[in-house]
Amino acid sequence: MFEYGYSNFLESLVYGLLLLILIITNIYLERVNTDMSLRDKMNAEHALKSLYDEARDYAFDYANAVPERNVFPSAEAISNLNHFVEDMPIENGDGSEILKQLHTLGSPASVAHTGGRYFGYVNGGIIPVTLATKWLTDFWDQNTALYLMSPIASKLEAVCETWLKQLFCLPDETVAGFVSGTSSAIFCGLAAARFRLYDNKGWDFNRQGMNGAPALRVITGRETHGAVVKALALLGFGLDNIEYVDCDDQGRICAEKLPALDDRCVLVLQAGNVSSGAFDPFDEICTQAADAGAWVHIDGAFGLWAGGTTQLRHLTKGMDKAQSWSVDGHKTLNTPYDSGILLCADKQALTGALQASGAYLHFSENRDGMHYTPEMSRRARAVELWAALKYLGSKGVDELIVGLHDRAVQFSNELSQQGFSILNDVVFNQIVVSCNTSNTHTEQIIQSIQASGECWVGGSMWQGQKVIRISVCSWVTSESDISRSVMAFVAARAKTLKAS
Numbered sequence: 007m008f009e010y011g012y013s014n015f016l017e018s019l020v021y022g023l024l025l026l027i028l029i030i031t032n033i034y035l036e037r038v039n040t041d042m043s044l045r046d047k048m049n050a051e052h053a054l055k056s057l058y059d060e061a062r063d064y065a066f067d068y069a070n071a072v073p074e075r076n077v078f079p080s081a082e083a084i085s086n087l088n089h090f091v092e093d094m095p096i097e098n099g100d101g102s103e104i105l106k107q108l109h110t111l112g113s114p115a116s117v118a119h120t121g122g123r124y125f126g127y128v129n130g131g132i133i134p135v136t137l138a139t140k141w142l143t144d145f146w147d148q149n150t151a152l153y154l155m156s157p158i159a160s161k162l163e164a165v166c167e168t169w170l171k172q173l174f175c176l177p178d179e180t181v182a183g184f185v186s187g188t189s190s191a192i193f194c195g196l197a198a199a200r201f202r203l204y205d206n207k208g209w210d211f212n213r214q215g216m217n218g219a220p221a222l223r224v225i226t227g228r229e230t231h232g233a234v235v236k237a238l239a240l241l242g243f244g245l246d247n248i249e250y251v252d253c254d255d256q257g258r259i260c261a262e263k264l265p266a267l268d269d270r271c272v273l274v275l276q277a278g279n280v281s282s283g284a285f286d287p288f289d290e291i292c293t294q295a296a297d298a299g300a301w302v303h304i305d306g307a308f309g310l311w312a313g314g315t316t317q318l319r320h321l322t323k324g325m326d327k328a329q330s331w332s333v334d335g336h337k338t339l340n341t342p343y344d345s346g347i348l349l350c351a352d353k354q355a356l357t358g359a360l361q362a363s364g365a366y367l368h369f370s371e372n373r374d375g376m377h378y379t380p381e382m383s384r385r386a387r388a389v390e391l392w393a394a395l396k397y398l399g400s401k402g403v404d405e406l407i408v409g410l411h412d413r414a415v416q417f418s419n420e421l422s423q424q425g426f427s428i429l430n431d432v433v434f435n436q437i438v439v440s441c442n443t444s445n446t447h448t449e450q451i452i453q454s455i456q457a458s459g460e461c462w463v464g465g466s467m468w469q470g471q472k473v474i475r476i477s478v479c480s481w482v483t484s485e486s487d488i489s490r491s492v493m494a495f496v497a498a499r500a501k502t503l504k505a506s
């Protein structure tokens with residue numbers, strides 16, 4: 007009875023299992039079948055390469071149109087963007103149609119940053135070989151979290167780290183993290199600062215956190231960048247706790263107004279004021295900070311590159327005495343976007359602050375990029391940075407950066423000749439322009455310049471008055487681009503004052 011029952015049980019088990027396998031296989035096959043059609047389609051697209059050819063043709067069309075088109079998109083181009091507003095598609099689409107839609111509706115609604123007459127914010131141009139590098143490496147589709155995910159990305163990050171250290175004459179022990187931009191780089195630098203200052207006090211911030219932690223102090227200039235304030239808020243420093251230091255008429259911290267420093271202080275200085283381009287006096291302040299055991303971070307999103315030139319290096323004198331630095335590739339260096347760099351002379355503090363682990367993560371003897379960034383998965387942005395540095399060489403960095411400065415000086419001279427007032431010393435690539443009119447008229451002049459399509463500049467407030475802000479940030483900008491833009495200023499002023 008027992009015998010029979012047992013084999014009967016086994017038999018049903020076998021049949022049951024067979025049935026289950028059949029059901030699972032069926033479900034699987036059906037899945038794979040529907041999947042297959044999409045995969046077949048994508049396989050064909052990839053093998054045919056016609057989508058890539060189309061993208062290239064559109065890209066060249068775009069590039070050819072940029073020099074003469076309106077810098078800011080026309081009202082029509084912007085209104086056409088409404089064609090993008092639709093329900094999320096249910097069925098898969100046609101790759102070729104998607105590219106066509108992007109080119110016909112999207113391209114005209116882009117801002118012509120890659121032309122020579124965009125002077126808004128601090129938006130860099132793009133060096134051809136870095137753009138081409140981006141195309142090539144898009145085919146690689148590398149993740150740079152770990153060496154084991156991409157030996158090539160790891161190697162080029164290491165090479166960039168060495169080159170940048172040499173270019174900026176930073177301490178030998180300096181390490182680099184390749185992040186999305188300066189905002190993220192500042193965040194990392196200040197996280198390292200927090201880690202170090204607490205560690206010096208015997209407080210393990212990662213474990214013990216902020217509850218009951220001894221208070222740190224944070225000191226920065228009144229002209230500090232919004233990205234610094236954002237990072238301080240994110241990191242829990244508390245904006246009400248910032249000790250702001252007065253600045254001079256150029257936007258530089260007045261060193262003599264610094265409060266007494268101690269070993270609980272994080273100082274955030276600036277290489278390149280976002281309006282005037284002015285540099286804080288690093289030499290003096292960094293020496294004081296070092297004596298006090300304070301941490302200095304230098305935000306040099308676009309200005310740090312002055313330290314990589316021979317002619318403008320004097321602006322960054324003493325910056326090597328700081329502990330961390332943030333800089334962008336995508337501004338004055340003209341790499342593609344999404345290229346921020348954090349440099350830190352205290353590797354242990356940086357990697358300590360950005361620690362992460364997991365049983366599945368295999369670290370290596372080689373550079374594992376994720377130790378130096380908040381992200382794990384990241385695209386291989388340092389390859390474009392490497393291409394820029396390899397292509398330019400230190401001489402080329404000098405020529406590029408000093409060239410931006412030269413054209414900013416030309417811009418300011420020609421504007422002065424036309425009766426505009428330049429409110430800053432044009433030490434770098436930024437110009438603060440007064441139209442010598444009311445704030446309302448200045449705003450109208452700005453709008454009129456923007457509407458002309460001839461060039462694009464933004465406005466700001468500078469020492470209580472409305473001003474025009476100019477940033478010369480692209481290698482493309484030529485002397486005639488500058489003169490043509492000055493004429494657009496003159497025309498806009500005439501139009502505005504005539505109408506009033």
Ligand SMILES: *Cc1c(COP(=O)(O)O)cnc(C)c1O
Pocket residue numbers: 128186187188189190231233234278279280305306307308334346
């Ligand atoms: C642009 C800029 C930032 C922010 O950098 P992102 O790359 O835009 O994040 C910070 N500080 C200064 C001085 C800047 O010019």
